[in-house]
Amino acid sequence: MRHIISVLLENESGALSRVAGLFSARGYNIESLTVAPTHDATLSRMTIVTTGDDRKIDQIEKHLYKLIDVAALQDITIAGHLEREIVLVKVKVEPNQIETLQQIAKGFNCSLSQVNEQLFIIEMSGSCEKVDELLNSLNDGEIIEVARSGAIGICSGESALSIPA
């Protein structure tokens, strides 16, 4: 099963490599991993999307928590949550296809910026599923490049990831 694990990490050099190293050393999957500082500059928030059965996810969480730089973590999959990913897609279209592209952009609520007569950049934020749908709806032959941020997530309820008091 797919899990989204949010981690509060000390904003120290090397902290990211400890997490990445843990996953590679123990053979855990990483579907995506994003990290950036939070409103507290001493902490980074990392979102890891991984897959595994309950036992594997349990081990992943325990080993993550063992890392000294990990201050708190939460598997937000279980609770209700908001999941967002940002995607930037550069597409090349013939003049007669521009209208179709504009319709797709509108349908997915994307912004569309034009680079030149034939090149456009589509920007969208949404669930990873939605991003997949957008990419599927664009003709493969036209996609020049894709940049996906990987998922970030937050609990939709009252619970919040914070350092244990």
Added chain:
Amino acid sequence: MQLTGADIVVKSLKEEGVKHVFGYPGGAALHIYDAFHRQDDVEHILVRHEQGATHAADGYARSTGQAGVVLVTSGPGITNAITGIATAYMDSIPMVVLSGQVMKPLIGYDAFQEIDAVGISRPCVKHNFLIQNVEDIASTIKKAFHIATTGRPGPVLVDIPKDITADVAEFIYPEALEMRSFLPPRKAENSEILTAVEAILNAKKPVVYTGGGIVLADAQKPLAEFVHKLGFPCTNTLMGLGGFPHSDPQYIGMLGMHGTYEANMAMHDADLIIALGARFDDRVTGTLGNFAPDAKVIHVDIDPSVIDKNIKADIPVVADVKEVLNAFNNELQRREKDINPELIGDWWAQIKQWQSLDSLWYQHSDEVIKPQYVVQKLHEVTGGEAFVTSDVGQHQMFAAQFYGFSDTHKWINSGGLGTMGFGLPAAMGVKVAHRDADVACVTGEGSIQMCIQELATCRQYDLPVKVINLNNRYLGMVRQWQEFTYEKRYSNSYMDSLPDFVALAEAYGHVGMLIEKPADVEGALKEAFAMKDRLVFMDFITDREENVYPMIEAGKGHHEMRMRPGSKTLA
């Protein structure tokens, strides 16, 4: 007080109560070595190879319970130390390793003797630091000791660029630490204790299975009380030997690949396994599919990540094993009338039947020295009270099976990583900490040559350990596996051109003894241990093709042990 970074390093060690540091100098560490020269609070032991420094610090730590301390230089200094750091990591040994690093402005430019020490050590340390400012040295060292010794212990590396050891700062050693992301270990809930005790009181076929956690937590007294109150059988892992006295009637020997038949059969047939500070390592369980099919498992460990890792725990208790045992004992005291020895009467009858096979039996010889016999005599001559270190291989298993430990911290071996070369430097570290105690290194002619250079360190610092070299002219454990599973194709398990160990020992300034006859074993050991102030290297020429029995072979379960040919069978 304004001090250089180097002086701050040494003063911080003093503040931590460090008496001995094992190390080897080099360019990036020279300011720190100069600081060592200016003081005599902390003694530096100069090893002959950085691997020896880490194993010595490891032996020091295992025998005292305090963190061992290592100081090495950058580049090859730290890469040589990695094997010893990984050894300590696998066995949860508290250790602080200080490594010199190239000057900060040179980091990342492939400078002379530069290596990413934090990166290369990351998978085998509990934590590591690269210090950026002289002001951070004291607090980082404080953190390193705290992390190394708190919770499940482990090695911590502190990498210190050379330039900041020359910088100057005010020296204030922090009184207390606040680490929001490293919290003290969890305490057991009362409900967990009650649930566990309930299961314990209802068990008909219980086994107490204890590991290195008993040693690390110094929990041997509450363990003995627990086992005696209940009358349960107790088995120790390789790492846990000495946690429960070998001579106790309730002790059923070591379990696992080369454990006793009774210990492994008891695990297999048990209805309740009480795992205390042990981690269900693959050498203990055999194949998981065959493991203890009918057992409920109580798993007590301070590290939550070992719970449900290999074996699913029915009743997990994440806490310090000593505290949990005390809580168990209090609860058992309260429920004393519910302890029913009759419930386990049949179980003991079954265990006694297994014990009657005498699974450690071997055929003594008057012609050729049996390695087991040497270890048995070693026990007699030292009264079972010596610190015994070992290397890795058949001799390690013979020492584990036959020495018979009565106390914790006495059996010192590389259980997890299985590091050949561990024994001699570890013995050296033990001797530094216990000047008056007998320290024996049980080794083989293969392992001893991996760190034999430390004989020079023993000479320089007057560390008269006794080396028991069980010399069968084979890499015995490799040869045994080749005999069993590769149709005796002894590929590269024989070393030609072995040195004359007696001459070698003498060349290093020690006493060498060659023992070739069984009749000479006891006398030689007595003579060697009587030489209190000399290192004696005893080269025992042993049976070439002796095997370690019994054995659980790869892919087999506890109930499928291979017994020594010619040994008793169950009627």
